[in-house]
Amino acid sequence: MRFEKHLFTVFLVFSCIKVSVLQNDLKCDDINTQKLCVDQDLCDSCLESHICCNYCYDKSYTGRRCNTKNQLLKSSCNETMIEFNQKSRVITQKDKPFTTKGEIVQIKPQNVLVQLKKGVPTNVSFTYKLAENYPxxxxxxxxxxxxxxxxxxxxxxxxxxxxxxxxxxxxxxxxxxxxxxxxxxxxxxxxxxxxxxxxxxxxxxxxxxxxxxxxxxxxxxxxxxxxxxxxxxxxxxxxxxxxxxxxxxxxxxxxxxxxxxxxxxxxxxxxxxxxxxxxxxxxxxxxxxxxxxxxxxxxxxxxxxxxxxxxxxxxxxxxxxxxxxxxxxxxxxxxxxxxxxxxxxxxxxxxxxxxxxxxxxxxxxxxxxxxxxxxxxxQTVSFMMNTTEQEYIDVKFFADCSNLGIYNETSICYGLDNREVNFKVQLTAKHIPEHTQRDTLYVEEKNINEKLTVNVEYVSSCQCSNYKDDGNKFCGHGTYRCGRCYCQEGWSGSNCSENCENFDFRSCRSYETDPPSKICFENGDCKCGHCECELPYSGKYCQYECPFKRIGPELIICGGPSKGYCHNGICMCQDGFAGEDCTCSESESECSFDGAVLCNEQGECKCNKCNCNQGYTGKYCEKNTQKQKNIICEAYNKDVQNFLTRNDSSSDNANLDIIDESSKNELSCGYPTDHKNHDLL
The missing domain is CATH 3.40.50.410 (von Willebrand factor, type A domain)
Structure with missing residues (x-):
């Protein structure tokens, strides 16, 4: 076997993959990215769908309002009327140095602004230092x-x-x-x-x-x-x-x-x-x-x-x-x-x-x-953040208690002296709140009054929503917002000029079939002469069924927006994904333990998962069922043993990659399996 005995190989491979994904995200003129953008109708859904999607709210613009920046400019959208997508970012607002006299400072920075995007984990870094002669x-x-x-x-x-x-x-x-x-x-x-x-x-x-x-x-x-x-x-x-x-x-x-x-x-x-x-x-x-x-x-x-x-x-x-x-x-x-x-x-x-x-x-x-x-x-520091009133924010803490540059998921460090200790609090907005555009949260030390103030703004909500035109000059029987008309009940059309009280149901039938189709193919409702389709159907007449998977009560179309989108009943997959429903990952990262040998050369990597040859099993086909030997354990046994015995498992275990839950029984070398691998960008 060509396994190289380097315990950090997997950690480095995963890090490289993550950086590569971020770089691919910046290829905003990719055809698949453009398709993902143009499928969005509303400003909020546009900005939430992809970091490259921007929204044109120019009243005179007639093209697809959600698109990449270059495509919007090529289509003559006024640049001053583009709602540009923003990345989540952290801005330091107050950062006094550590002090032990006067106004004692033990945590820095003291105040930050976080511009938070839905679903994007955002790390706020801060440092704690125990002050001498604290009262x-x-x-x-x-x-x-x-x-x-x-x-x-x-x-x-x-x-x-x-x-x-x-x-x-x-x-x-x-x-x-x-x-x-x-x-x-x-x-x-x-x-x-x-x-x-x-x-x-x-x-x-x-x-x-x-x-x-x-x-x-x-x-x-x-x-x-x-x-x-x-x-x-x-x-x-x-x-x-x-x-x-x-x-x-x-x-x-x-x-x-x-x-x-x-x-x-x-x-x-x-x-x-x-x-x-x-x-x-x-x-x-x-x-x-x-x-x-x-x-x-x-x-x-x-x-x-x-x-x-x-x-x-x-x-x-x-x-x-x-x-x-x-x-x-x-x-x-x-x-x-x-x-x-x-x-x-x-x-x-x-x-x-x-x-x-x-x-x-x-x-x-x-x-x-x-x-x-x-x-x-x-000599113990423990941080917490109360988000009882902000249930839409998920909070995780990470700490580098040993000052080795390795962050573990914890909010507590023990045995402190006067050295600086680095922490990260990771915020993820599960959805954007409707009642507010700004929250103020506090990272607080558990036992003393030291805190970091975190002001949160939600960047995925569209600022153009704040500008409304109720004069009915452009929208007739409706309200103008973010470049489009929102019609009053009983009215429809791009400028709310179509009276729905007298609409013709025939416009919701397809006459390309003989006999003509039923209204919206019975897969949606006809409203004001237009079909509004139920999931997973699409098309002018709801005539196409998109590939989907059901997860609980939710229907996931084409693997979700990050993997693909549906066009005329066919999934158009994003880069790195394939298959009828775009759920087959083209990556091979989960098929190799050391980043080189795929499936131990005893299987085939399909959809980022090893399909093992007869006689082999395990996540990487590493176990020979006839010889009852575990190849990875044989190759790494000494190194793993040395690693675990010379390092504190509470801080240095971040570099150990542990096989997923389904393979733990097959790949047990007799060592603890409660380590976690956390790679923070």
């Missing part, structure tokens, strides 16, 4: 239940250790403090008179009356103020082994303006605890049945006022509030047996927003947990 807001949410009392001295001394350690993370940090217990009602607290004054009376101790959540200190850069407030706080005592941390979390998130979170900062809540959490539904035991919403309900003393009315929040409410406010949580869990609860919660519901670490019995490692949690969030 940090650290909110210490203390579990002040009686079981945490031994750790309070350590927490109170945080102010002595924190400044030096936080300065290693960033020079710009602020601290705030709040604490929680549980809903002050049975069965979470004893409610007899003595226990209400002193919940610890039953264990012969003294502690503060019960409360749900209390905010003590707004964000401040003064560590000594933070230390004083934490040192003076007192524990309380609830009854069960669960606490009201979710009540407290929801209020911290809902009251972000009251608490004074900075809009441009990394926001982290530190929650040390040795308990599990009450959640939605538990509040009914205390008569608190109303579902909480994301409203700040703190009184002037910073105390949560609706704890005995509102139920505990659900975890998905907490996740929503974290996502909305771009806040992260560090769970410092003192009891190892309860770590799994928090780990599962983080993995299942709070993924990407929470970090869980084990708090030692004496709590002396709390500063280390803050450092680990901070780097867990800061």
């Amino acid at each position: 940090l807001d650290l909110y210490y949410l203390g579990d002040l239940s009686m079981s945490m009392k031994p750790s309070m001295k350590i927490f109170a001394s945080l102010g002595q250790h924190l400044p030096g350690n936080l300065t290693k993370l960033t020079k710009h940090y602020k601290l705030a403090f709040g604490s929680f217990g549980d809903k002050p009602a049975m069965p979470f607290y004893y409610t007899d008179e003595e226990s209400t004054r002193n919940p610890c009376s039953k264990v012969m101790d003294t502690c503060a009356p019960g409360y749900s959540f209390r905010h003590h200190l707004n964000f401040t850069a003064k560590t000594e103020d933070f230390l004083d407030v934490v040192s003076s706080s007192k524990v309380t005592a609830n009854v069960d082994d669960l606490d009201g941390a979710l009540d407290a979390l929801l209020q911290v998130l809902a009251c972000n303006e009251t608490i004074n979170f900075s809009p441009l900062s990394r926001k982290i809540i530190l929650l040390p605890t040795d308990s599990l959490l009450h959640s939605a539904g538990d509040g009914i035991l205390a008569g608190a049945v109303r579902k909480p919403d994301l409203k700040c309900l703190l009184d002037q003393n910073g105390e949560y006022t609706k704890s005995l009315i509102n139920d505990y929040p659900a975890l998905d409410q907490i996740e929503f509030a974290l996502r909305k406010n771009k806040v992260n949580i560090i769970f410092a869990v003192k009891t190892l047996s309860k770590m799994h609860y928090y780990l599962n919660m983080t993995r299942d519901t709070l993924k990407g927003y929470a970090f869980v670490g084990e708090l030692q019995e004496d709590a002396t490692n709390i500063v280390d947990l803050i450092t680990k949690g901070y780097y867990n969030f800061a």
Whole structure:
């Protein structure tokens, strides 16, 4: 066999094919391209059919309005009245350099204009760089239940250790403090008179009356103020082994303006605890049945006022509030047996927003947990784009996390330092919206307020549609738009002068047959003396049936506009396609593994697919069914093994071409088959 052992051959061949296709698209005077253009009647369908098709809206023009630029000019269309087709393109509107002082910039560019064409994937490139000394807001949410009392001295001394350690993370940090217990009602607290004054009376101790959540200190850069407030706080005592941390979390998130979170900062809540959490539904035991919403309900003393009315929040409410406010949580869990609860919660519901670490019995490692949690969030970058209101736009993210020039389909990179990381967001308009010609979208970082503004214009819609003539001077009983008349009901003709009320059905019959044909050959409707054909029929009298394939409810005529068009019932195929319905690709790219040998010389390449000789099977006829050997695996086994073992599969797998789904079982060499090949132009 003449297989050459180069793993990147297929990648390069595919890249060359893609470039070649783009160059062929620019051959606008190709006869097939012209035919595709002239078959379009409306301006929008003209521009959407092919990049080479342009539309003449010159009122005095009498030729085919949709054609290539050269053909329109040759036919005497006024060049100033041609709606020229535009490619999708990206225009940078704001591109400030990366900065770490003043107005910190971590993403560039900051603002782009995308002129988007229907069905054409368009890549917007952007770069992210982690800024040094990015501001940090650290909110210490203390579990002040009686079981945490031994750790309070350590927490109170945080102010002595924190400044030096936080300065290693960033020079710009602020601290705030709040604490929680549980809903002050049975069965979470004893409610007899003595226990209400002193919940610890039953264990012969003294502690503060019960409360749900209390905010003590707004964000401040003064560590000594933070230390004083934490040192003076007192524990309380609830009854069960669960606490009201979710009540407290929801209020911290809902009251972000009251608490004074900075809009441009990394926001982290530190929650040390040795308990599990009450959640939605538990509040009914205390008569608190109303579902909480994301409203700040703190009184002037910073105390949560609706704890005995509102139920505990659900975890998905907490996740929503974290996502909305771009806040992260560090769970410092003192009891190892309860770590799994928090780990599962983080993995299942709070993924990407929470970090869980084990708090030692004496709590002396709390500063280390803050450092680990901070780097867990800061060294991960994750982007998203909300297109809920733009369902007609498909969004994909690609990232070059390893800075090797290889983009994988992902929106997340891990282990960042201060190097630049390149991303692409790919936008594809599935259709052009009727309600607007412009949208503003945002590429947002998941955990901090960094974003790229993407202004989208839809270039496939015709600007000439904005110019209308309702004076009836040219169109009579109709409206002029984009070079043609749109007639009122009951009128027809090029200038809407034909009264359809008295039209003759005979004009919809063909008299070339004996006897004359039925109206529109029963393949369409006769309207104003003209046949309007149903798919897949065409012709003046709907007398021709075009070759088609049915995909779901849709009829695909001649393989679709990119492959061919129908003329008098016969498919006229575009370059590179053949067959009765133009679905046979003349390319041979899918018949060769290495770009040289077709079908392993054991089959014939037809319609870009190998038809194997007897005794051979597989996508490339690479498997001998008698010897049960796989030729590609034998030829590439060592190289594939070396490639997979020396490269990180999360970033470098873009150069591996994997056989399609139908051949995976036949072509399994014992390696993972979840790699994807992404070639971005």
